[in-house]
Amino acid sequence: xxxxxxxxNISLVENVTSQIENAILDGEYKPGDKxxxxxxxxxxxxxxxxxxxxxxxxxxxxxxxEVRKGARGGFFIRKVSTKHMINSIEMxxxxxxxxxxxxxxxxxxxxxxxxxxxxxxxxxxxIKDLWDYLERLKACIGKGKPGWFxxxxxxxxxxxxxxxxxxxxxxEVVLTPIINNLQNYAQYHRFGGEQETRExxxxxxxxxxxIDQRDEETVAKFVKELLYRFMKLLENKPx
Amino acid sequence: xxxxxxxxNISLVENVTSQIENAILDGEYKPGDKxxxxxxxxxxxxxxxxxxxxxxxxxxxxxxxEVRKGARGGFFIRKVSTKHMINSIEMxxxxxxxxxxxxxxxxxxxxxxxxxxxxxxxxxxxIKDLWDYLERLKACIGKGKPGWFxxxxxxxxxxxxxxxxxxxxxxEVVLTPIINNLQNYAQYHRFGGEQETRExxxxxxxxxxxIDQRDEETVAKFVKELLYRFMKLLENKPx
DNA sequence: TAAAAATAATGATTAAACCATTAATTTTTT
DNA sequence: AAAAAATTAATGGTTTAATCATTATTTTTA
Numbered sequence: 001x002x003x004x005x006x007x008x009n010i011s012l013v014e015n016v017t018s019q020i021e022n023a024i025l026d027g028e029y030k031p032g033d034k035x036x037x038x039x040x041x042x043x044x045x046x047x048x049x050x051x052x053x054x055x056x057x058x059x060x061x062x063x064x065x066e067v068r069k070g071a072r073g074g075f076f077i078r079k080v081s082t083k084h085m086i087n088s089i090e091m092x093x094x095x096x097x098x099x100x101x102x103x104x105x106x107x108x109x110x111x112x113x114x115x116x117x118x119x120x121x122x123x124x125x126x127i128k129d130l131w132d133y134l135e136r137l138k139a140c141i142g143k144g145k146p147g148w149f150x151x152x153x154x155x156x157x158x159x160x161x162x163x164x165x166x167x168x169x170x171x172e173v174v175l176t177p178i179i180n181n182l183q184n185y186a187q188y189h190r191f192g193g194e195q196e197t198r199e200x201x202x203x204x205x206x207x208x209x210x211i212d213q214r215d216e217e218t219v220a221k222f223v224k225e226l227l228y229r230f231m232k233l234l235e236n237k238p239x
Numbered sequence: 240x241x242x243x244x245x246x247x248n249i250s251l252v253e254n255v256t257s258q259i260e261n262a263i264l265d266g267e268y269k270p271g272d273k274x275x276x277x278x279x280x281x282x283x284x285x286x287x288x289x290x291x292x293x294x295x296x297x298x299x300x301x302x303x304x305e306v307r308k309g310a311r312g313g314f315f316i317r318k319v320s321t322k323h324m325i326n327s328i329e330m331x332x333x334x335x336x337x338x339x340x341x342x343x344x345x346x347x348x349x350x351x352x353x354x355x356x357x358x359x360x361x362x363x364x365x366i367k368d369l370w371d372y373l374e375r376l377k378a379c380i381g382k383g384k385p386g387w388f389x390x391x392x393x394x395x396x397x398x399x400x401x402x403x404x405x406x407x408x409x410x411e412v413v414l415t416p417i418i419n420n421l422q423n424y425a426q427y428h429r430f431g432g433e434q435e436t437r438e439x440x441x442x443x444x445x446x447x448x449x450i451d452q453r454d455e456e457t458v459a460k461f462v463k464e465l466l467y468r469f470m471k472l473l474e475n476k477p478x
Numbered sequence: 479t480a481a482a483a484a485t486a487a488t489g490a491t492t493a494a495a496c497c498a499t500t501a502a503t504t505t506t507t508t
Numbered sequence: 509a510a511a512a513a514a515t516t517a518a519t520g521g522t523t524t525a526a527t528c529a530t531t532a533t534t535t536t537t538a
Contacts, residue, residue, distance in 0.1 A: 012522070013296065025333070037488060048523045050289050053490085057252065057293045058300045062330070070531025071487045080334040092302075092327055095319040098408050106409035109352030117344065169337050170345035174413055251491070276519060287492045292521085309500025310518045 016045050017055040024064055024077055031079035035065070038075075063088060082173055090177035094184075103178070104231035110175060111159070111227060112220040115207070117166040119216045126165050127212050133158045134208045137201050141194075148192040151200060156183050191233055199229060255284050256294040263303055263316055270318035274304070277314075302327060321412055329416035333423075342417070343470035349414060350398070350466060351459040354446070356405040358455045365404050366451050372397045373447045376440050380433075387431040390439060395422050430472055438468060 023029055036044060041052045056075055059065045063084045065075045078084075122130065136154050140147040156179045163172045203226040210218040262268055275283060280291045295314055298304045302323045304314045317323070361369065375393050379386040395418045402411045442465040449457040 011520095038490095039488080050292065050524095051522065053289065054293055054296045057297050061297045061300045064334075067489075068531090069489055069529080071485090072532055073488050073530080075489090082335070085331045085335060088331055089328060092324045095302075096321070096324060096408065096412070102407045102409055105356065105405075105407055106352075106413070109348060109355075113345075113348030116348075166344075168341045168344055169335065170341055170417075173335070174345070178409075250489095277521095278519080289493095290491065293490095295520095306520070307500090308498080308520055310516090311501055312499080312519050314520090 012047055012051050013054045013058075016047050016051055017058050019045065020055060020059060021062075021064065024059075029077045031077050033077045035075040035077070082169055085173050086176045086180075089173065090180050093177050093181050100231050100234040104227055107178065108224045108227050110171070112223050114159070114162055114166060114171055114175065115211070115219045115223045116216050117168070117171075118162045119211050119214055119219050121167075122165050122211060126161075129161060130158070130208050130211060133161065134204055137204050140197050141201065143194075143197075145193050147194065148197045149186065151197050152183065152186050152192075155200070155204075156180075196233060200226065203229070251286055251290050252293045252297075255286050255290060256297050258284065259294060259298060260301075260303065263298075268316045270316050272316045274314040274316070321408055324412050325415045325419075328412065329419050332416050332420050339470050339473040343466055346417065347463045347466050349410070351462050353398070353401055353405065353410055353414065354450070354458045354462045355455050356407070356410075357401045358450050358453055358458050360406075361404050361450060365400075368400060369397070369447050369450060372400065373443055376443050379436050380440065382433075382436075384432050386433065387436045388425065390436050391422065391425050391431075394439070394443075395419075435472060439465065442468070 020035070029035065035041065035056075038049060038052055038056070041047075041056075042049055045052065056065060056067075060067060060075075063080065064078055066078045067073070067075050118126075133154060137151060137158075140151040140154070143150070159175070159179055163175060203222050206222045207219055207226070210222065259274070268274065274280065274295075277288060277291055277295070280286075280295075281288055284291065295304060295306075299306060299314075302319065303317055305317045306312070306314050357365075372393060376390060376397075379390040379393070382389070398414070398418055402414060442461050445461045446458055446465070449461065
């Protein structure tokens, strides 16, 4: 008898919550469906209003339900979108303390992977868009600190464009919150200026043409180097 | 005036929830601190018990609070741990439908990155442990379907060991939920058997020695191939 | 026909109990 | 004096029964 679980002292709210959640996950209720009204749920589940409402509040917070007030209102099963998931993960990540180096290690791998897939899959139109991004990046030169901030913003737009190009939900759900949090971080700690802007653009001037020429190795190499420079900058930032 | 927000018709529960949440995020309450008792919160916030409890339930679900019953009990501010985050992301991923191919693309990149770092950083003791895992994997041969299931379990233990070796929170938070969900998936869809077990082990018999010899490229190559085989298996599974 | 008013369904909130759990304290027993 | 048992008090958990607020639908009125 290897694993015995302690008979969980599960509360009524937890019981009710998981009953409803499982009903949803098992497909008894589908996105768009309405749960029974709170008064009905009391009867069905044999729990009081307070208990039912606590459960519904939890499931709403989890993103499984949305609520509409008034006649014909109620608790409706929500279509789980990557958008909601990204939001949740972003919130979670805001509480996590990660060193710049750790994050770099991860991003270097994943973003290299991202840009490799982009290099394989970008359509001619996509590549044209990427060249446009390069122009917008170059326009940040000669504008000092605001230029640097604008650069980071455009870089992140470009990365999101890449996520769309490769059309992979997992990459999207993992990278978007990281990108957004970094954007947020950059707004508060305004490191970097003219010189850093020029350096970054020099990398993009290697990356975009390499994508155009479908040269995966070069793309991956410079994507990693760009992130490395960025990490070094963060490590040495003043404050 | 670029962005105007609609005056939100914010509910009392939302109001109370965000008041408490902000107090926590602003550091008025620190991890380990106890919130005032529910009865006190009613007075402080001028809301009824039901309202206060709904808010606390939401914040508990968010992972900001943990509750202890009885005398000296109460709602305590939680230290955000990767464990809680992993759990939340795992739950989120359960709701997401991802194709085997999409997941493979992502895992191939990230796990190759993981094993590259392992190859760079594993201590002699770590490598000894990895050889032990290889022995345990080999012991799954000749046991049919149960052997295959056991194999997957040990593989995932091995991956978690690798996460410990590289000591990187981001890798940990991203990969653990994926590994756990797959474990779960494998429990329901029992594809694979003797033949697949042998094939998988053949890969590990290349990977582990390559780690020992600090041969990053070989490691990355076979890690990817192993995942590719696994993906193909999932794509063609009977049910 | 169009506007206004009433209706009914449903979520939101309150109030006042009482139950259950648990750490600390007090009493009893050995 | 030490150990065991009973008591107490603080706190979360749950119930019940109202009442308020919002909104789609229906009915009435001008």
